[in-house]
Amino acid sequence: MLRVLVVDDQALVRRGFAMVLGNESDIEVVAEAGDGLEAIDAARAHKPDVILMDIRMPELDGLESTARILAEVGDETRIIILTTFDPDEYIYRALRAGASGFVLKDIPPEALVAAVRTVAAGGAMLDPTITRRLIARFAGDLGTEQDYGERLERLTAREREVLEAIADGKSNLEIADALFIGPATVKSHVSSVLSKLGLRDRAQAVVFAYECGLAKVGARDVGF
Amino acid sequence: MLRVLVVDDQALVRRGFAMVLGNESDIEVVAEAGDGLEAIDAARAHKPDVILMDIRMPELDGLESTARILAEVGDETRIIILTTFDPDEYIYRALRAGASGFVLKDIPPEALVAAVRTVAAGGAMLDPTITRRLIARFAGDLGTEQDYGERLERLTAREREVLEAIADGKSNLEIADALFIGPATVKSHVSSVLSKLGLRDRAQAVVFAYECGLAKVGARDVGF
DNA sequence: ACGCGTCTCCCCCAAAAGTCGGAGTTGCGC
């Protein structure tokens, strides 16, 4: 039996989802919550298998609640984020917060039920448009390497090293130390890099490095 | 009416999928193919809306076929990759090849039908385990959101705007123009941002913006 | 031997960036 917690600030919406899920023989709605704080309490008390979490709520929004519940109650609880609106602004935060699902509220009832079962089984369920975006992003990690790769190939090996160092947030002096060369040499290389890539300054070089895949998000600590 | 092409080297499997899909009133199986080359011919001839493509086939495997079909016939044709085995080794190549879906063959019939409709509508459908893996990869396998999120929240709204502009490769003067404020003000904000985030210069700010998700790879052109 | 590209380094110079301290304005909450 899958034990589910439904969280939404609108009682009607809450009841609707609870009703749909409750009709399934293998699903039981163990609690409902009207805001983020209630959600955390309920999660703590009932330790549900799956939480349906609205994103826009008073007190504490769904994303913050998600993060706290996963941190506190444990990640054997799966959370599906629900939203009415365009997910663009929230989706990234939701995924980072640890959500297992992200669906629009206009999802067909059967699909919602399927989503609950899917995430309970350890899978993840995203709205198709979001999935497509994730794929594009994933494929883009290497897909665009070809495009910008051309520009990258105009650089010499040493220049690429310097560019990497720039993308690491290093100053010219730090780069000099790291590569065992003089500061003047670094400046030469930096100038070549900027000129060859058509960039203006090292900040743009950092952007370029990320966009072309030379630098990858998550591949470093931002400790500085 | 959705026009579908089914590609699999095993005739029985092929017929099975065709049968399931053909029973739907809004889906028509316009052709079947037994290997990659046949698939390309059939795709060229029928220009189907959706192709169900087995991954293991003689002559030309499903991934190579996918890439060629998308390049040749055009990307208004959506392709779903089917596999019996653990998708780990193929998924990466499949997504890069441009597939809109990737599902295991033991998918329930209704789910397969839903997948066809989903990708035809421009969405994407992945096996839940794959979706989870994509999310994990995207999120960097780490709950880093909180770390950087906290640091981001120390910034005022205006400072975040400035940081975004920095991450866009803009100079102080360009930022001033973009935000309709004086250059001196920009410098103030930049100083605040750097100091609050513990960064040294704008290049590190760009790195930070990418790492914390404020700036997104692929969300811009590196035209400068 | 010669040219070529790369790596190394130098000087000078101008522009941009960043720091420091100060200061006026608004708006918001107590």
Add this chain to the structure above:
DNA sequence: GCGCAACTCCGACTTTTGGGGGAGACGCGT
């Protein structure tokens, strides 16, 4: 009204950056 935070600006200062030359050394291919 008062404190406070945020947004806005200023001026002067130091540091960093980037450009424009140039130059020596090395290796590589013709």
